[in-house]
Each structure stands twice: as C-alpha cells, then as structure tokens.
Amino acid sequence: MYPSRFRYEAPRSIDDAIALLRQGAGEAKVLAGGQSLVPLLKLRFAAPELLVDINNLPGLDYHRADPDGTIRIGALCRHAELERSTILATRQPTMAAAAPLIADPVVRNRGTLVGSLCHADPQGDWASVVTALGGHVVAQGANGRRNIPVAQFVTGPFQNVLAYDEIAVEAVIPAPKGTVAGGYLKLERRVGDFATAGTAVALEMSGAVVTRAGIALTGVGGSTIDAAEAAQALVGGPLTADSIAHAADLAAQAAQPRSDHRGSADYKRHIVRTFVERILTRVQPSTERAA
Amino acid sequence: MSSLFEEIREPVAGDVPVRRVSITVNGVRRTADVEPRLLLAHLLRQGLGLTGTHTGCDTSNCGACTVLFDGKAIKSCTMLAVQADGHEVTTVEGLAGPSELHPIQEGFKDEHGLQCGFCTPGMMLAAKALLDENPNPTEDEVRWALSGNLCRCTGYQNIVKSVLWAAKKLQSQSAS
Structure with a gap:
C-alpha cells in the first residue's frame, strides 16, 4: 500500500512549521509520531497535499513537572518515555497506568x-x-x-478544533490541590488492539474526602465520554462501598456502546461498571490510612 | 543510487519534488532519491535490496517490518523513508556478518524459535532492542517486549525461549 502523493517538509523551527501550514491552506497535515497518520495515509483515508514533519523541531520532546505540580508533555514526547517516567510513576497514577497500555511496545x-x-x-x-x-x-x-480544554478540543471522531495553521505543542495536566489517586484500565482482545472498553479515573483527595473527581470512558461511544455525573457523585465525601457502586452505575449509564465484534453493548457497559469499581476500590485502603 | 520511482512503477508527479536522503543502514551510509510517500520498509527492501525486513500486514499491526531506528525498535512500514534522513537503521542483515550468526539468531536456531520464519526478523530486532537495554530480562519482560510482534506459527513459546537463550549467551560472552 502506498500513500497518495504529497509534498513533504521537515522544518527546523516552529515558526517555519506554522508558515508551512499556512501555505498549505487546510490541505496540510502535521506529522509527529505518525503511528496513526501513516496507516491512514497508506489506506488513503487521509490524502493531504503537504506533510509538515515536526520531528526536527527542537525542544518538544520533554515531559516535566513544574514546581507547583503542573505536568507538561511536549508534542514530541513518545509514549515509551511516559511508560518509563519516574515523574508519572511518583506523581500521576492515572497517566502511569495508561502509558504501558497504549498500542504495543514498538508503536x-x-x-x-x-x-x-x-x-x-x-x-x-x-x-x-x-x-x-x-x-x-x-x-x-x-x-x-492558546489553551484549549481537552473536553472542548475534540469535537467528534477524528476531529479537533485546531485551526489549519495551528500546532498542538503541549498537553498540560493542572496541578492537583490534594493528594492524587486513580488509575486506568483497558480491556483489549490482544496487545495493540483498540480497547473493547477503557476507563480513566482521576481523583484529588483531602484526607479521605474526595475533592475533585474525573471519570472518562474509551471506546464506548462516538468519541471520548466524560462521565461527569459519575465523577461528581464522588466529590465531597469519602469513598465507600455505596458511593463507589453508585459512581460505577452512573459511569455505565454514561457509556454509549454499540455491539460489534469486540462485544455486545451490554457487555461493554458491564466492563465500564466493573473497571470504575475496581479502580476506586483499589484507592480505598490508602485513603483510610490517611484518614 | 538512483531514484526509486521505477520500483514503485508509477509516473512521477511533476509537483512532488524528489528528496535526497542519506541513511546509515547497518553501519554503511546509503544515499537515495525518494518520493516523500515511500515507506522506509520499501526503501529497505526494493531500494537497497535488504529483503530480510518483511512486510506482513501493511497496517502497522504485525511487527514483521520491525527495524532499529537509532537503536529503538520501530515499524518500518509506519515511517516514511524521508524521515530516516540522517538517522541510523539496523535491519536483520546488520545483526551479524555474512558467515556468522548473532547470538539472537543462534538462539532462534537452537530453540526452534521459528517455523515459517516470516515474523522472525522483526522478532529478532525487537529482541535486540530489549537485550541492549535490559541484558538479563525475565520471561515476562521478554513477552512484554515482543508483544507488538505477531507470530502465527509457534505460539510464542519457543521465541521467548530463544531470546532468553540469547540473553544468557550474550551475558557469558561479555563476562569472558
């Protein structure tokens, strides 16, 4: 399989990259890791006139924690670096849990x-x-x-709000106010397959009390699902068997799965409920100690 | 070397400039004029004649085309040849000299780590990347490192054994 023809530029500065995108006038695509874009080019689902390869741009391969705890991930930071990151291992359990589950080791x-x-x-x-x-x-x-909250960044399947002459240079995780907890669980038929279902849970806690919660679901809807109601149900109290079961139910209700070769809609909803419950149950002991 | 358009057998589009790339392949600097859409796997196979790099699925799933790119395992069907300009690539042909076997190759031979052999070059390079970083891996670590490479024959058991065999051999070599 060969991609359709395109021009290729590998600029050395971000200003040059933006100027090239501007010239491309909507027919240009940014190439970073290429692990989704190159397959799409080969299948000719994507056929840009110009590819702007940003791999030679200096200073984008970082991930770091600011003194206040904000985590910043540059546009050229590879999944493998996040998988090995001591910053994530010590500070950000949801990201640390997800990194080894992305695609496969080579990707x-x-x-x-x-x-x-x-x-x-x-x-x-x-x-x-x-x-x-x-x-x-x-x-x-x-x-x-400009900063774009990720909830507004993605507008639908394979669609984001970037202007044609903008480059996403960094992802930012805001500094937590209390202790952090959470995790990511994913069911896949085999390594490298897309998720049958996945759930991300991120908590901030003050002692045993949940002060902020986020729950989001992978692969059970037309785009990422923000299970905000489920998360909100956890805020303001400690994690109990009842509050966990309630949040897990609300998350399962927020899922909009379709039956396909990976499983029935009911099965996927069941996985979401189970995963949310499992992640939150694992959080419990440490918070009880803290309290 | 000359342009690779003939291998692709499609006419050159007038407005897509050919780019000259210089890539160090198995320690030798190679130059090629390539169209931007040429995949690294195709440059290696058709342009440079290094057919040890296999293309299996062509959809970035199977890992048969795995090569080392600046020492890291990557899928060469999922990288453009132009992106390799100025970089180092190691293919299975670069593991050992023409009349010898690398310990990883010896391991695959001794432990029957292949049947049809199609996935083997990718398996061996993924194994090389692992052993370069972690010379004494556990069985779980080997399985984890090879989890992006698919084999349809062996059930993986002997592939894992082969890599563990190679790890032992490499360690005894570096000790002596």
Missing part, C-alpha cells in the same frame, strides 16, 4: 501523547486520561498560543 517508541489527542480517535486512551484529569492542549499559531 510506543514513536507515537506521542499530543498526537493521540489531536488524532481524536474515540478509541484513543490518552484522550480519556487527559479528560479525567481536566487537562488542556496548548495550540500555537501565528498569533501566539
């Missing part, structure tokens, strides 16, 4: 978190994780930078 050496958000696949794991964490995307264009 993780190339693919990027920011690219995954831009690709906006309803089966994308990072979109759920960043949604649950209340993160945002930093877009850079000719007139500077």
